[in-house]
Amino acid sequence: MDPNSKQKLSEIARLLPLLAIWLLSACGDGAWNNPYPKADKGRNILYSSFTERPKHLDPVRAYSANEYAFIAQIYEPLLQYHFLKRPYELIPLGAEQVPSPVFLDVNGNRLPDDADPGLIAFSEYKISIKPGMRYQPHPALAQNEQGSYIYHQLDPGFIESANTLSNFPRTGTREVTAADYVYQIKRLAYPRLNSPIAGVMGEYILGFPEFGAASTAAFKQLQASEDGGESWLDLRSIDLEGVEVLDAHRFRVRLRGKYPQFIYWLAMPFFSPMPWEAEAFYSQPGLEKRNISLHWYPLGSGPFMLEENNPNLRMVLAVNPNFHGETYPDTGEPGDRQAGLLDDVGKPLPFIDKASYSLEKESIPYWSKFLQGYYDTSSISSDSFDQAVQFSTQGDLELTEVMEEKGIKLQTAVTTSIFYMGFNMSDPVVGGDLERNHLLRQAISIAMDYEEYISIFNNGRGVAAQGPIPPGIFGNRTGVEGINHQVYEVRNGKPRRKTIEFARRVLAEAGYPNGVDRETGKPLILYYDTTSSGPDGKARLNWIRKQFDKLGIQLVIRSSDYNRFQEKMRKGTGQIFMWGWNADYPDPENFLFMLYGPNGKVKHGGENAANYNNPEFDALFVRMKNMENSPERQEIIDRMVEILRRDAPWAWGFFPKAVSLHHDWYKNVKPNLMANNTLKYKRLEPNLRDRQRRQWNPPVIWPIVIVTVILVVSTIPAVRLFRKRERSAAR
């Protein structure tokens, strides 16, 4: 190597550390490990994450929590849940007021509001929407000076070059009309769009199935006339009997019979407005292939719009400049004012400018980033549980000292969900309606010590269930009257699980003393179907086996993947299983329907996976589901729950407890398990966040320096040896 080259190399070598330092210092606001761009410093941006990319952002299909996390901020259904009030209360969102139904008899004559449900042939909802709501800026709504839509007849060459919505430079907007809500209801009925609630709505909205058939036929005809190409079917051209536009801001929905739960559905994104222009735009041939569709680029009128959609990396919600405006609620529950939840009363929403969600698949980096201040809020995984929270002497969850020093806050709430152990009621051993069958299931229910399960496997995050209805939902009884006397006894006003000796006696009464069938003399062997696997799953399964073992029952575990598990449930070949349910709306009907006979999974493909069928329960369910919340309804629910406790189609399992943490700079946090559109209420203090981040993340360089010195020093003997060898004669 010539001397010049050597000199250049040594200059480059000297510059390398400087370059590294420059790169690192360009990382952010002084904290080198800040994952966000420098330009974001001090901005009113909320940082959060998602673990799995949402599959559908079209409100006709979206139904899971990770999809609602986005679309509930973008779309505005007719109603919403009050942010602060409990029990959950519906308030208007797109609608001017919460609609009340008018009941009609079979001849169309009006009936009184307290009419016998048997006489009600139709329920009619007249809905007025708020005037002045406007859609977010969107190319589908862009018009030229002549009023024609700019992007509704795209050139195939242009489509080939488009990869995102940002390739369409012009955008437009227009007012939300009643016709847009009606259009969306028609979309729910259109079979090609596979709405998950089409089945439920088909039972109630007049003409819903007929609309499905007519739209399918019309689409086939359209395809035939256009050489089989993909075409847009304008659903405005087909009438849906039960839904009618009255004027620009009013429409009418007519239901078959009485269905008080309908208004809860109106608070879900399924009932958001959808402009026909969106479908006309997205259905152009080739756009879907370019990943430009309603599933990826929503078009809403809510407080936020999806500014960046890269589900492989990051999704960013930004404030919708056309948002019609809403203010922070002025009332709440007792204690909300003291908690600072009414500090922002009357202020315009939303408070934040943007919400940036990063893809974070692993819990370890996610948790570390939360502790470093790079996420504003976090759930607690089992890995980080002991670091984050501990149990007080009263058994309550509280933050550890480390968390408290950082100013982190804890929120807990029992979710409106249930995990239960189900018995297949069509199984000849664990199913059936004979007394011995009841007793067998009751004995197992006592033996399944869910308090222990919650303590071991859920870090105490849950409440053992006394019945199918979770706390916070009408119908759930608290205190002594809510205790399941088949499984618990009352001690000092609190439920205590009956002893295992008692369970053994019940089992003996059932004809299985010490787990041996009295008739055949053979040991009782039961089968548990599960999808659990891995070390955690094995521990759970061992625990479950141990519970059965306490009764002398041999439990055979049959593990399979979720597909096979579902298949067993559909075919009714499972015996004992564990499953769960997350409420759609805060009504007891949404839990009790899972034990309603006509919802049996094997016979009817419904959600009653236990295939429980009790005529008395079913008759009470039909009465209960059409009632408003009242003492009479509570009485019926009590009777239903007692029947269930006696029959024990489920070992009642537990209601999980949601535990979340947030930093001090994150305000207006109150668990709301029904509302998904709570982002607009959240407020940040970005300056405090910046200060804390700098304080928590000072770069530590000295270990690098020491390691480098050690490495350099340790090479000295090697260099000497090298020189010695180079000088020595060839070996």
Place this chain on the structure above:
Amino acid sequence: MTAYILRRIIYAMPILLGVNILTFVLFFVVNSPDDMARMNLGMKRVTPAAVENWKHERGYDLPLLFNESATGTGRITETIFFQKSLKLFRFDFGSSDSGRDIGYDISQRMWPSLAIAVPVLLVGLLLNITFALLIAFFRATYIDFWGVVLCVILMSISGLFYIIGGQYLVSKLLHLVPISGYDTGLGSVKFLILPVIIGVIGGIGAGTRWYRTLFLEEINKDYVRTARAKGLSETVVLFRHVLKNAMIPILTGVVVVLPLLFMGSLITESFFGIPGLGSYTIDAINSQDFAIVRSMVFLGSVLYILGLLLTDISYTLVDPRVRLS
């Protein structure tokens, strides 16, 4: 050479067809089209009609491999295998079961994968060869002994430990780089530093040992003795002669993995939140997206065959004695 390459491409066809059939059979042994539909339609309130509709729209209502109800060639062509898998030979990946354009997704996600894999390969190669040459130079000394011990220790540690330990030490304790994430353009540099360092360190043990073995094998050959007899220094002998002659096995290992760099690393990408093709494949397997799984397996097979072909060609470049015919 052109004839040789053409012949290899023709040989590759039945291999790719076999891979396709194997992937297809394995996938559908585990998942039925009904399972795929249910996975896509969600967990709640999925009706049989919705399942049938989903399958019909995506062509999963056809028989898998043979259509008895069809006539003539339709018995073969009107099947899921023909409609879905054979298009891959035209590199038409089609759409994923959730409706995304797979070709576009691959074109977007291969860059983050390459952004990690290329520096890891190049820096790793440079370091491994350098360390191996040094150890070979100091053979039979305490440096050789402790070098090999260190390599064995490094080899024995799980890759996952390097990742979690590296994230804990560098990002969580020392606060030097972000613990995970990614960005486009120059913004990606700060996210790549740690995974690249970890990738390189994780490969040093095995790489250095392997190359040391190659160099020691060469060092005992006659031409090395001749070079030393000529009075050349040990450095010149190692770098000019031994390294050059050890290139064939090095190339075998390196060139064959070059095309596979596109496929990304499953664990690294997942832990560092890098949106590459490795995490793309894992996500597809988890969501039972057959369209993506078959595309990635096909692409992997093509790239592997391409790697083998490139290896053969590279032999001719480093060893004049090798001729392709």
